[in-house]
Amino acid sequence: MAFSDYQYEIYLNGLTGQHPPYSADLAELERAARRRLDPGAYWYVAGSAGTGATDRANREAFDRWRIVPRMLRDVSVRDLSTELFGRTYPAPLALAPVGVQSIVHPQGELATSRAAAALGVPMVLSTAASHTLEEVAEADGPRWYQLYWPHDDEVTLSLLERARKSGYDTLVVTLDTWTLAWRPNDLDRAYLPFLRGTGLAIPLSDPVFRSRLARPVEEDLDAAIMQWVPMFNGRAHTWDQLSLLRDNWDGPIVLKGIQHVDDARRAADAGMDGVVVSNHGGRQVDGALASLDALAPVAEAVGDRLTVLFDSGVRSGADVFKALALGARAVLLGRPYMWGLANGGQDGVRHVVRSILAELDLTLGLAGFRTPADLDPSVLERA
Template sequence: MASTREWFESVAEAQRRARKRLPRSVYDAIIAGSERGVTLADNVAAFSELGLRPRVAAAPAQRELATTVLGFPIPFPVLISPTGVQAVHPDAEVAVARAAASAGTIMILSSFASKPLEEVVAANPLTFFQIYWLGTRDRLRALLERAKAAGVKGIVVTLDWSFATRRDWESPFIPDRLTLRNMIKLAPQALARPAWLWAYLRRGKLPNLTVPNLALPGQRPPTFFEAYFEWMHTPPPTWTDLAWLRKQWDGPFLLKGILHPEDARRAVALGADAISVSNHGGNNLDGAPASIRVLPVIVEAVGGQIEILLDGGIRRGSDVVKALALGARAVLIGRAYLWGLAANGEAGVRNVLELLRSGIDETLLGIGKASVHDLGPDDLVIPPNFSAGLSTTVAHWRCRDPSSHPLPL
């Protein structure tokens, strides 16, 4: 169907609408990556290198898209990846949770979210909670207890975020608090996007820059950067620490940020139920390969002992099919649904999810497959040395202006 005011035909269109609606700093916060943005761009470019093998008169009239992730049935293999404070829309994570619930899929809530996890679980009972290794073991144990009391279905531990000050690719100014001085500084941007500003003002609020899910009992919620400061000053976890954390949670347990086969094997050994092959959307170690490039070697390393998800660069249903063909159980999306949220709130997130669902179905039809469970590497055209490293195009990319970016972010 053609794009209308209430419907966009592609994730790229959602991105264009988000860019027109959001203040520059808010939009830049979504598209920014670490250092030169090489990994950020390679996440998308790598999918473009993979071809599909079309078949005709081979697929049934109805294709099977449903799968299970960590024991939970979902109608198609796309999950909501955790992202921090979602200032793109006043309803933020609650709107995303409702859209995911409407689609029947899993919502993974960031511990750095702007909405309390209890509200998000109420909006989508199929909610997982994402945490970092932050603070003391007692602090982490209390966080898990709150998650369990709220009805969270599983825990996602993010390991692919290690930088402190290197997010310099188009990195915007993000205030710690909306003080009078900061509001004056940001006012021209907000006034230039009246629809975004009005969405907040008509609810009688300003963007929430606190993270309520990291609040200690009896204390006010920390700001994003207060929590970030605590994380920066917590020694990074060892595999022994992660094994301890696994023992504190008796439900589904996923490690996010695996890019090395030895790390995948260690995840299996400590008892993780699943891993996500991820480079934090290009927001961590710049120069790391795209997630899809290392997926095959991770799949080979774990030998079916653990469920494997993929996070990074998903922009269309055919990307999902390519990830599944290389061994992923399902994928997680981040920027794509944030653009949908910015473009049209909850309906925009539903729009993105429907685009991916229908794109998966159409791709299965095009390659003559009856089910997502029938996919394999033979359905793809894989160039030589695909997994060897960054693409030539991305490795020589030097563009600094996201508005003229030669590759779709």
């Protein structure tokens, strides 16, 4: 089945009076999510750092590139399949690590993992998840694990061991959020989910972390929270510490949050396998450059040594096309699938992923290309 078939499916259902349950316009889906969610939860997801300048820059950077369609080519049958770290996936897309998903839907990461598994796209499970590594692994799809790197090596090793045992094959290490940035939307509501006990399922179920506590989690949750927060938040790691991860993780390691070519080169020198060019969806350094503007220089510098992934600001299949053209091997999708989750749990996430991949498939064909590998910067023009 082609991803573009989702378009026919929707039209054909309409002939028998079945109205689509979700909008194909993902901005409308966000508005619907906003109507359903508590303001604290909505703004936690929708919001960004500071004045929102980098969040807007992420979008404006996409708008500055335009696709140049080519005609009369043999592109009716297309192939979106993509190899990443020696494994073939159906499309150049993964679900970005998003913590605390139970703030938008009670099934949280369980719903997301089932939707991802059914489509075969990788889900990157956050360390700040509302369900454990083991629970999420019950959906038998491709699983990657995102580490918020604790400042306690034994806890770190325990998390890696649990991830490995539960079949997470790729480790994503997020570097840009070693402490939370200034986020006015959340500050004004004094809303920080993990201080309220959400997004702690992984540490609270960890035997080594639990052994650090004076009293069991069940008797003193607040003390456990206060033990965890400074363990993963507030202090940065340094390049020399990466060897701990390299020595204790057999599979691919991907550094997330890279925006400078020298950091990308350094990742390759440190024996890493990939980078995610990302500014965390504009949620960290307000005033930072658009992530898309960092992509082509990084891909040119290290594309032959590392798998270059991309996120921040992807809102459509056409955006995925542009990121691939600028050098990404695949993109991570962030907020849009949270709007799907808020509206319809597993089914809503499925809708968002299918919509983006259908549009990518159609855009690829209509622009005159058959596979993601056919794309390079020459297929775009500056607006």
